[in-house]
Amino acid sequence: xxxxxxxxxxxxxxxxxxxxxxxxxxxxxxxxxxxxxxxxxxxxxxxxxxxxxxxxxxxxxxxxxxxxxxxxxxxxxxxxxxxxxxxxxxxxxxxxxxxxxxxxxxxxxxxxxxxxxxxxxxxxxxxxxxxxxxxxxxxxxxxxxxxxxxxxxxxxxxxxxxxxxxxxxxxxxxxxxxxxxxxxxxxxxxxxxxxxxxxxxxxxxxxxxxxxxxxxxxxxxxxxxxxxxxxxxxxxxxxxxxxxxxxxxxxxxxxxxxxxxxxxxxxxxxxxxxxxxxxxxxxxxxxxxxxxxxxxxxxxxxxxxxxxxxxxxxxxxxxxxxxxxxxxxxxxxxxxxxxxxxxxxxxxxxxxxxxxxxxxxxxxxxxxxxxxxxxxxxxxxxxxxxxxxxxxxxxxxxxxxxxxxxxxxxxxxxxxxxxxxxxxxxxxxxxxxxxxxxxxxxxxxxxxxxxxxxxxx
Amino acid sequence: xxxxxxxxxxxxxxxxxxxxxxxxxxxxxxxxxxxxxxxxxxxxxxxxxxxxxxxxxxxxxxxxxxxxxxxxxxxxxxxxxxxxxxxxxxxxxxxxxxxxxxxxxxxxxxxxxxxxxxxxxxxxxxxxxxxxxxxxxxxxxxxxxxxxxxxxxxxxxxxxxxxxxxxxxxxxxxxxxxxxxxxxxxxxxxxxxxxxxxxxxxxxxxxxxxxxxxxxxxxxxxxxxxxxxxxxxxxxxxxxxxxxxxxxxxxxxxxxxxxxxxxxxxxxxxxxxxxxxxxxxxxxxxxxxxxxxxxxxxxxxxxxxxxxxxxxxxxxxxxxxxxxxxxxxxxxxxxxxxxxxxxxxxxxxxxxxxxxxxxxxxxxxxxxxxxxxxxxxxxxxxxxxxxxxxxxxxxxxxxxxxxxxxxxxxxxxxxxxxxxxxxxxxxxxxxxxxxxxxxxxxxxxxxxxxxxxxxxx
Numbered sequence: 001x002x003x004x005x006x007x008x009x010x011x012x013x014x015x016x017x018x019x020x021x022x023x024x025x026x027x028x029x030x031x032x033x034x035x036x037x038x039x040x041x042x043x044x045x046x047x048x049x050x051x052x053x054x055x056x057x058x059x060x061x062x063x064x065x066x067x068x069x070x071x072x073x074x075x076x077x078x079x080x081x082x083x084x085x086x087x088x089x090x091x092x093x094x095x096x097x098x099x100x101x102x103x104x105x106x107x108x109x110x111x112x113x114x115x116x117x118x119x120x121x122x123x124x125x126x127x128x129x130x131x132x133x134x135x136x137x138x139x140x141x142x143x144x145x146x147x148x149x150x151x152x153x154x155x156x157x158x159x160x161x162x163x164x165x166x167x168x169x170x171x172x173x174x175x176x177x178x179x180x181x182x183x184x185x186x187x188x189x190x191x192x193x194x195x196x197x198x199x200x201x202x203x204x205x206x207x208x209x210x211x212x213x214x215x216x217x218x219x220x221x222x223x224x225x226x227x228x229x230x231x232x233x234x235x236x237x238x239x240x241x242x243x244x245x246x247x248x249x250x251x252x253x254x255x256x257x258x259x260x261x262x263x264x265x266x267x268x269x270x271x272x273x274x275x276x277x278x279x280x281x282x283x284x285x286x287x288x289x290x291x292x293x294x295x296x297x298x299x300x301x302x303x304x305x306x307x308x309x310x311x312x313x314x315x316x317x318x319x320x321x322x323x324x325x326x327x328x329x330x331x332x333x334x335x336x337x338x339x340x341x342x343x344x345x346x347x348x349x350x351x352x353x354x355x356x357x358x359x360x361x362x363x364x365x366x367x368x369x370x371x372x373x374x375x376x377x378x379x380x381x382x383x384x385x386x387x388x389x390x391x392x393x394x395x396x397x398x399x400x401x402x403x404x405x406x407x408x409x410x411x412x413x414x415x416x417x418x419x420x421x422x423x424x425x426x427x428x429x430x431x432x433x434x435x436x437x438x439x440x441x442x443x444x445x446x447x448x449x450x451x452x453x454x455x456x457x
Numbered sequence: 458x459x460x461x462x463x464x465x466x467x468x469x470x471x472x473x474x475x476x477x478x479x480x481x482x483x484x485x486x487x488x489x490x491x492x493x494x495x496x497x498x499x500x501x502x503x504x505x506x507x508x509x510x511x512x513x514x515x516x517x518x519x520x521x522x523x524x525x526x527x528x529x530x531x532x533x534x535x536x537x538x539x540x541x542x543x544x545x546x547x548x549x550x551x552x553x554x555x556x557x558x559x560x561x562x563x564x565x566x567x568x569x570x571x572x573x574x575x576x577x578x579x580x581x582x583x584x585x586x587x588x589x590x591x592x593x594x595x596x597x598x599x600x601x602x603x604x605x606x607x608x609x610x611x612x613x614x615x616x617x618x619x620x621x622x623x624x625x626x627x628x629x630x631x632x633x634x635x636x637x638x639x640x641x642x643x644x645x646x647x648x649x650x651x652x653x654x655x656x657x658x659x660x661x662x663x664x665x666x667x668x669x670x671x672x673x674x675x676x677x678x679x680x681x682x683x684x685x686x687x688x689x690x691x692x693x694x695x696x697x698x699x700x701x702x703x704x705x706x707x708x709x710x711x712x713x714x715x716x717x718x719x720x721x722x723x724x725x726x727x728x729x730x731x732x733x734x735x736x737x738x739x740x741x742x743x744x745x746x747x748x749x750x751x752x753x754x755x756x757x758x759x760x761x762x763x764x765x766x767x768x769x770x771x772x773x774x775x776x777x778x779x780x781x782x783x784x785x786x787x788x789x790x791x792x793x794x795x796x797x798x799x800x801x802x803x804x805x806x807x808x809x810x811x812x813x814x815x816x817x818x819x820x821x822x823x824x825x826x827x828x829x830x831x832x833x834x835x836x837x838x839x840x841x842x843x844x845x846x847x848x849x850x851x852x853x854x855x856x857x858x859x860x861x862x863x864x865x866x867x868x869x870x871x872x873x874x875x876x877x878x879x880x881x882x883x884x885x886x887x888x889x890x891x892x893x894x895x896x897x898x899x900x901x902x903x904x905x906x907x908x909x910x911x912x913x914x
Contacts, residue, residue, distance in 0.1 A: 036670075038672070038690060040689050040690050040691075072691070163655070166655065167655060167656050170652050170655065170656050171656075176652050176655075177634050177651070177652075194634070194651060194655075195627050195633050195634075198620070198623065198624060198627065198633075198651075198655075199624050199627050199628075213493075215495070231711075231714055231718075232497050233495060233497050234497075234529070234711040236693065236710075253693075253710055253711075253714075254688075254691040254710075256714075257688055257710075257713075257714060257717065260714065260717065260718060261688075261717060261721065264718065264721035264722065264725070265721065265803065267725060268721065268724060268725050268728065268799065268803065269799070271725065271728050271729060271799075271888075272728060272795050272796055272798070272799030272800075272888075273792055273795065273796055274796050274799055274800065283821065283824075284821050284822075284823075284824025284825040284827070284828055285824075285828065287800075287821065287822075287824075287825040288824075288825045288828035288829050288832075291793065291796050291825065291829055292828075292829055292832055292833075294792065294796075295789065295792060295793060295796075295829055295832075295833050295862070296832070296833065296836065298788060298789065298792055299785070299789060299833050299836060299837055299840075299858070300840075302784065302785030302786075302788050302789060303785065303837075303840060303844075305784050305785060305788075306781045306782050306784070306785050309780070309781040309784070310778075310781050313777055313778060313781065316773075316777040316780050316781070317777035320770055320773040320774035320777065320780075321767075321770060322780075323766070323773050323777075323779075323780035323783065324763045324766040324767050324770065324773075325763050326780065326783055326784060327759065327762050327763070327766070327783060327784070327787050327896050327900060328756070328759030328760065328762060328763050329759075330784050330787070330788075331755060331759050331762075331787075331892070331893055331896060332752065332755065332756060332759065334791070334892070335730055335751065335752060335755055335889045335892070336748065336752060338729050338730065338888070338889070339729050339730055339731045339748045339751075339752075341729070342725065342726070342728075342729030342731055343729075343731065343744075346722065346725065364740065364741050364744065365741075365744075366741075367740075367741030367742075367744075367745075368741040368744040368745045368748065370741070371741055371742065371745035371749075372745050372748055372749055372752055375745075375749060375752075375753070376749075376752050376753065376756050379753065379756060380756055380760075383756075383757075383760060387760075401756070405752070431728075431729075431795070432792045432795070435788070435791070435792070436788055439784050439788055443784060
């Protein structure tokens, strides 16, 4: 919801003072102080205090007041379950039915199925039905993030009657700043902003001043596409429709900010090879669990690299100096591959690659790899020549760097494009994987070249 | 601006058809089709057509219509300069004065100083002054992204008089959904949403229904902090004040989305070692220029690694098999370091680390490094033993991996924290740098251990 409670304490709040009010059983004093806080600050207090303090909170806040806190809260997945279980069952169900539907669905999605069912059974029927409808939509689609608390007005309303509808809907609706116009069949036929409404003459027909070619999103649309539509067009909300253009719900800009952040943090985690990274984890064990999958996969990939290098043991045995440049070459390949990967992954995510043909990107990356490879290769050749006075060794290392950067840059952009095309889980193209792959390629190039010129080294 | 033109063609638009209207000189037909598009789609057409077509556009669109396009457009830095230079000087100045001040400032920030000065001289005095005021604020502060088109109402207004002020301000203001209440000294004393206004009785005093403890941001606040305030509190806009609490401007949610995306993409670029990555670059040369700085720095760091390894040439000479495991060990150190780095950098950026003490994060990372290092080290020892039947070599590699992951994880979180503390440009802690540093550390550990146990290998 676009928030309209603006107040907060100068310092967000004094946690210890508030908590001491609770523990000293000064409940009147606590309610007075606490309810003056912005819901976001209330939520921060609520999640920070001890379970005992939370139990007292449940006794002294109404389900409606608790609903406001839960609309503002940002918890780890398992904390939702923990906190909901602390509450009386009836109280929790009431709270859920008083939340905006989309926020209630977000909470329920973190709980297990039997728990969800038990809340829905004792909840009031209307809220339960609305929530059930939303729970059906597939995750990450427009349907799964929309809310049903919007303001719809009939086509043949006047501005005056629209304002009346609006005033009545205001306490419930997530946004009242856009009014969605529907025909008798509930099909979306137009939209008008409150801005246009309040400057219009009271007797004007809505039909004559509304925008009649509305930008809407289908209910099955990917949430990232929805986010991009709202961002590009600078909307405060966008209507969600089914294939017959029936109005089903709306998605507001605040939910879209979360989607955009989630998406960016997803790309970032992939590049770093961390399973997921929403929050700074609480303890080493959880953190280790998130990181180990990649590290173990990579250690096996690394063993393959070692195995491949084993084939060149003879070469390495004869010229030990060769080994000294392996980290340099593998590192350069890894880094240039990661650069190309990063550009391609963000290009796919932000939709920039839709227009441009993929072939064009690949050609451009090949050109980039050629330029960066050539530059670095020449520099390294010279440095090694000046430092060791070995022209052949310098050329060998420089040549390997040129080849590695060239191949790694192409691989770094080709692999994510291919994976995206084949609709495989893009996590496969994560940074560490590409880096290890480029390690292998670069070492093969280097030791292959070295073996060819071994007699001259 | 929160956008309130909702219309667009079913398919965004038919570029070729529109362009053919232009080139066939059917200007009436073009205007009719073009002005029905949403400004964002107009902007996409405008930036895609040839300079010749754009010249015709300048002749047939008013500066006001052009201003709407420029408010919606997203261009590369140098394109702003290119496009502005195409326009007649007077026309461009008129367009700038008709844009929202913050958007005009964004455009002017991309131009060189003499060009900016020349527009400001011929612009109408009031707009020029407003723009000049905003241009003074330091980049990346609240002042640099705020706009001055807000609705302010005196404290002693009634709801009725506030609505009148609102109706008059509506065509100009960036948002009319929040009204900011000021005293006779223009100090911010309250805020009220249009939602609350329209359900209030017409004779109510604003003072009695406004929120009087307003969340505002100081004009010198970092834009990321502003973005976080709007995101956390789900605001549509936030007021900007000076140190005496005078209302200077507002920042709207659509501008904040751009800040959040910029910030995330900044962290992402750093992790990938690409100088900046807003757009998929047009040609290989530009792309190479953005990537070469890191690659060249890294090739020199790589030479240091090679130099250090040179000290162990004797060891490598005696047991060539040792070299085979170098990429594995360096790779594991690099990857675990990048994981720790990513978590720390995002933690700093999203403000999650403010609460938690830094020491606590370091201790936790040390614990994580211990667990992941131990797991991977044991696995590798076993695999090498099973594969090569060499227990000592296996233990040596496994031990080096344990040590490398442990040290790399701590370094990956310690270095960004240290850099943040010292307020050095955090770009120094970019992914490739940490990876190369961890390469060096891991190789020293491995070859150091190997040299100690050389006699037994």
